[in-house]
Amino acid sequence: MNDISPGLPARSAQALLVGPRIRDRRRALGITQASLATTLGISASYLNLIEAGRRNIGGALLKHIASALGLAIDDLDGAAERRLLADLTELAAEPMLATLALDRTTAADVAGHHPQWARALVALHRAWLDRGRAVNALSDRLRHDPFLADAVHSLLTRVAAIKSSAEIVEHAEDLPPAQLRRFATIVGSDSRRLADLAQALAAFFERAHSAVRSVTPAGEVDDFFADRGHYFPALEEAANALRGAAGVTGGEDIETRLAAFVERNGARPPSGASRLELALCAVESADGDGPLAAELQRATSLTNDAARRRARRALAAYLAAAVAMPYDEFLAAARHQRFDAEALGRAFGVGFAHACGRLVTCAAPAPRACRSR
Numbered sequence: 001m002n003d004i005s006p007g008l009p010a011r012s013a014q015a016l017l018v019g020p021r022i023r024d025r026r027r028a029l030g031i032t033q034a035s036l037a038t039t040l041g042i043s044a045s046y047l048n049l050i051e052a053g054r055r056n057i058g059g060a061l062l063k064h065i066a067s068a069l070g071l072a073i074d075d076l077d078g079a080a081e082r083r084l085l086a087d088l089t090e091l092a093a094e095p096m097l098a099t100l101a102l103d104r105t106t107a108a109d110v111a112g113h114h115p116q117w118a119r120a121l122v123a124l125h126r127a128w129l130d131r132g133r134a135v136n137a138l139s140d141r142l143r144h145d146p147f148l149a150d151a152v153h154s155l156l157t158r159v160a161a162i163k164s165s166a167e168i169v170e171h172a173e174d175l176p177p178a179q180l181r182r183f184a185t186i187v188g189s190d191s192r193r194l195a196d197l198a199q200a201l202a203a204f205f206e207r208a209h210s211a212v213r214s215v216t217p218a219g220e221v222d223d224f225f226a227d228r229g230h231y232f233p234a235l236e237e238a239a240n241a242l243r244g245a246a247g248v249t250g251g252e253d254i255e256t257r258l259a260a261f262v263e264r265n266g267a268r269p270p271s272g273a274s275r276l277e278l279a280l281c282a283v284e285s286a287d288g289d290g291p292l293a294a295e296l297q298r299a300t301s302l303t304n305d306a307a308r309r310r311a312r313r314a315l316a317a318y319l320a321a322a323v324a325m326p327y328d329e330f331l332a333a334a335r336h337q338r339f340d341a342e343a344l345g346r347a348f349g350v351g352f353a354h355a356c357g358r359l360v361t362c363a364a365p366a367p368r369a370c371r372s373r
Contacts, residue, residue, distance in 0.1 A: 018050075018057065018062070019051045020053065023051035025069045025071060026069060031069075036069075039068050040061070041064075053109075083226065083227075084111050084122065085111045087125075088107035088111055088118055088121065088122065089107050090125075091121060091122065094125070151200060151201055154193075155197050155198075155201075158190045158193050158194040162186075165190070168183055169187075217304065217306040217309075217310050220303060220304075220311075221302070221310045221314055223301060225314065227301065230361055231361045232315070232318060234291055234295065235318055235322055238290065238322075239323045239327075240326065242282060242319075242323055245261065245286070246258055246260070246261035246282060247260075254275055254278075254324070254349075255274075258279060258282050258323075259273070259278055261285075261286075262278065262281045267281060269281050274349065275324050275349040276321065276349075276354055279321070279323040279324040280320035283316050283319045284316065291319065292316055292319065295315050296308060299311055321354060321357060324348060324350060324354075325348045325354075325355075327361070327362075330362070339359060341355040342355070344358075344359070
């Protein structure tokens with residue numbers, strides 16, 4: 001047995017996040033601790049320490065456990081959980097909660113054993129930050145913004161004019177028709193101006209609220225990609241399917257095939273477009289409500305239309321990169337080039353930055369469709 005000598009180290013955040021997940025998965029599969037320990041070549045007591053979050057694990061053992069439980073390593077120790085832990089730690093430092101004397105070291109217990117409660121607390125904290133910042137910003141603008149001062153003055157002036165004209169029409173007897181029409185015109189004109197002012201004020205306050213969100217649309221998209229490990233297996237498979245539909249195979253003129261595919265779909269590729277630009281045109285001409293829409297439907301962390309629009313653009317760019325730089329070919333070339341992004345960019349006809357972006361996905365396993373080719 002590969003057991004470890006006694007003496008428990010301080011529990012790390014990683015151990016507290018991974019241990020309960022191993023335990024829950026084992027129980028869901030109906031596997032006993034003793035059986036799993038035998039499979040792993042460790043003692044049942046050591047596995048018990050791991051599941052209790054009292055032993056740090058990694059490397060070969062973590063891979064062995066993930067394989068035995070039918071999980072990817074990212075499913076055991078994902079970036080989303082680590083970010084959740086960081087958010088809880090930030091929440092514990094909130095001055096408003098200082099009197100509670102929250103122990104930041106216990107945040108990992110909450111994130112590991114009660115992840116839904118942890119996410120609820122983080123969501124409430126972010127909402128509270130949004131409201132507080134919005135109130136402070138609006139309060140400051142009410143005191144100092146010249147637009148608001150002028151708008152409020154104009155609003156009160158229009159209301160007074162409408163009120164005065166309406167009272168004259170209501171109480172004055174035997175007004176000539178010409179004067180009645182004159183006062184009606186004044187009321188109508190001032191009413192329209194008042195409506196315009198109300199719309200301008202509503203737009204102003206909407207802009208003020210959206211400008212103080214604690215998580216911006218760009219931040220939500222960054223979180224969404226980080227939660228997925230910057231890797232989307234369904235889009236990798238969609239890229240292979242699109243290359244097949246375009247007749248793109250190894251060693252052929254990819255740009256010509258992609259341009260012809262775009263034209264067959266009723267679009268016109270831009271003159272002198274690069275390989276990546278043509279791949280993006282191919283994605284946009286072929287996708288419709290396909291893989292991009294499916295990924296967005298699963299993106300429950302995107303809370304507004306601006307974030308969803310930004311995420312769609314980012315997913316389309318990801319799919320285009322997968323078309324221009326197929327996973328298997330790119331990974332093989334990356335290993336051969338010792339992960340030299342500049343050399344990879346030249347080899348695949350893309351820029352340095354795009355080669356770097358594609359390298360990020362190489363940390364994930366190739367999708368089954370890619371491996372089977």
